[in-house]
Amino acid sequence: MSEENKNLEYKRHTLAHLLAAAVLVDYPHAKLTLGPAIDHGFYYDIDFSAGDAPGDDDLKKIQKHMKKMLGQWKSFEHEEVSAEKAREVFAGNEFKLELIDEIESKGETITLYTAGKDTKAEFTDLCRGRHSENPAEEIAADAFKLDKIAGAYWRGDEKNPMLTRIYGLAFDTKDELDAYLQQLEEAKKRDHRKLGKELGLFSFSELVGPGLPLWSAKGTTFRREIDRFVTELRKEKGYELVTIPHIAKKALYETSGHWQKYSEDLFKVRAKEGDDHDEYVLKPMNCPCHTQIFDSEPRSYKELPQRYAETTMVYRAEQSGELSGLTRVLSITQDDAHVFCRESQLREEIEAICDIVDSFYSKFGFNLKLRLSFRDPENAEKYLGENSVWEETEGMLKAIAEDRRIEYFIGIGEAAFYAPKLDFMANDSIGRVHQVATIQLDRMLPDRFDLTCVNEQGEKERIVMIHAAIAGSLERFAAVLIEHLAGNFPLRFAPVQLAVIPVADAHNDYATDIYNQLKDAGFRVEIDTSNESMGKKIRAAKKNKLPYFIVIGDQEVENKTITLESRDTESNESLSLEEMIIKLQTEAA
Ligand SMILES: [Zn+2]
Ligand SMILES: [Zn+2]
Numbered sequence: 001m002s003e004e005n006k007n008l009e010y011k012r013h014t015l016a017h018l019l020a021a022a023v024l025v026d027y028p029h030a031k032l033t034l035g036p037a038i039d040h041g042f043y044y045d046i047d048f049s050a051g052d053a054p055g056d057d058d059l060k061k062i063q064k065h066m067k068k069m070l071g072q073w074k075s076f077e078h079e080e081v082s083a084e085k086a087r088e089v090f091a092g093n094e095f096k097l098e099l100i101d102e103i104e105s106k107g108e109t110i111t112l113y114t115a116g117k118d119t120k121a122e123f124t125d126l127c128r129g130r131h132s133e134n135p136a137e138e139i140a141a142d143a144f145k146l147d148k149i150a151g152a153y154w155r156g157d158e159k160n161p162m163l164t165r166i167y168g169l170a171f172d173t174k175d176e177l178d179a180y181l182q183q184l185e186e187a188k189k190r191d192h193r194k195l196g197k198e199l200g201l202f203s204f205s206e207l208v209g210p211g212l213p214l215w216s217a218k219g220t221t222f223r224r225e226i227d228r229f230v231t232e233l234r235k236e237k238g239y240e241l242v243t244i245p246h247i248a249k250k251a252l253y254e255t256s257g258h259w260q261k262y263s264e265d266l267f268k269v270r271a272k273e274g275d276d277h278d279e280y281v282l283k284p285m286n287c288p289c290h291t292q293i294f295d296s297e298p299r300s301y302k303e304l305p306q307r308y309a310e311t312t313m314v315y316r317a318e319q320s321g322e323l324s325g326l327t328r329v330l331s332i333t334q335d336d337a338h339v340f341c342r343e344s345q346l347r348e349e350i351e352a353i354c355d356i357v358d359s360f361y362s363k364f365g366f367n368l369k370l371r372l373s374f375r376d377p378e379n380a381e382k383y384l385g386e387n388s389v390w391e392e393t394e395g396m397l398k399a400i401a402e403d404r405r406i407e408y409f410i411g412i413g414e415a416a417f418y419a420p421k422l423d424f425m426a427n428d429s430i431g432r433v434h435q436v437a438t439i440q441l442d443r444m445l446p447d448r449f450d451l452t453c454v455n456e457q458g459e460k461e462r463i464v465m466i467h468a469a470i471a472g473s474l475e476r477f478a479a480v481l482i483e484h485l486a487g488n489f490p491l492r493f494a495p496v497q498l499a500v501i502p503v504a505d506a507h508n509d510y511a512t513d514i515y516n517q518l519k520d521a522g523f524r525v526e527i528d529t530s531n532e533s534m535g536k537k538i539r540a541a542k543k544n545k546l547p548y549f550i551v552i553g554d555q556e557v558e559n560k561t562i563t564l565e566s567r568d569t570e571s572n573e574s575l576s577l578e579e580m581i582i583k584l585q586t587e588a589a
Pocket of ligand 1: 017
């Protein structure tokens, strides 16, 4: 972590203490539990069960106390204490007592941290440190804000009591806080759950189950176009489509290691009640099945690389509490691909995937940054494989990033335990960063499944695999794209591309003729012959975010021209139908 990030984290952590201190002013019965720094701010989990609990309306008041106390917090001191002493200080607070027992049983030292010693704002908490040394000086009183209240189980376990979690936002400066608040406001307007509903792309059904999105015809059109785009880009690089079943024997996942590692998250399938000979698993990933296509016949080095692509669903049993919109779902559609190649072919294959990623994301106006996810050499024992192989592979990935002149940074400790990764981060239009495509090297599955080719010497040679989803999960990508573009999809991906709007009944015939010709030319087009006013029809087309609409009135019927109006620009051109079709086809390609 950089020095700058560390300072901000210390500030946020300090503010969690300040929040706790401020809460005690009006709620002396409150039992404090834990309060860490998080992305964008901090929170504190508090038990109010012994008396009144604050609501959203009380946050202002608590914040006021915080600001007042901050001025007196000119120091943050600590003291090592015995477990007995700590138990005395926190007598009656079963949460802190539990923490003290834990620290004691691990044989660690117990420290109490006191801010604003010998002032009216003096406050002591059980903590490990990492605070601002002089909060009054370092923390800007206008750069933090209490945000919201939520419920949270003690230590995240639903068997434990429910606590009140108070969230705060905190930055170095007021400007940064304001910019973030504005981003939140904008994100709310673009929320994919809201826009997805308005645009009629997907829905959920209680009866089907949470986390299982149902895609409408419009949503399916959008997904299909995304998939086609990826497939086209891959085809240029020699990928072929394959198809696997949605269930496979438990033994497959025992060989791959998923069974041992992720058993809890797997959906298990049994054909007959009481029959435990053949336990099946709903596939959580596609790689194990793809290895079996590769291994279905002996492979000569001449046949390599084999490149398999398949857009298909995988299923993972996330906890239902975590499911939200399209970003966390149980049925995940991956535009998955696996390359089976020789070590000597790795670099070329990775570069080809980088090309696909570039073409794909630039189409939607994302700026990409690359994270080189490397191992932590200080914990080398946590990783599988020889040091020299790691060093060589990481060196190659870095060389690729440098040659391609892509902006990159190194994520130490972000590698998988068996190989480094390339993780692409996309900056969206409102300044948020999303992790999108990943290129993952893999020497572990080839080992586990004993995948080889016969080399020039006629010997068996261990091959290497690359996992390379481009959009990643179509659900998550749809969520990111909807919010990035505020639902204004490019022509090619829009579920409905244009609407024909006759001004009055008298124009319906000509409008229908235009509509039919556009349909025949392959466009996804709608005609609005309702009795609504023209203004209302145009507003409906705009609300549905159609890239274009065409208004047909007297003039158009008489001159046999069409005026194409755009969602994105003010321009409206008068064209012949043939000219317009060519223009739209060019744009959609
Ligand atoms: Zn602390
Ligand atoms: Zn894979």
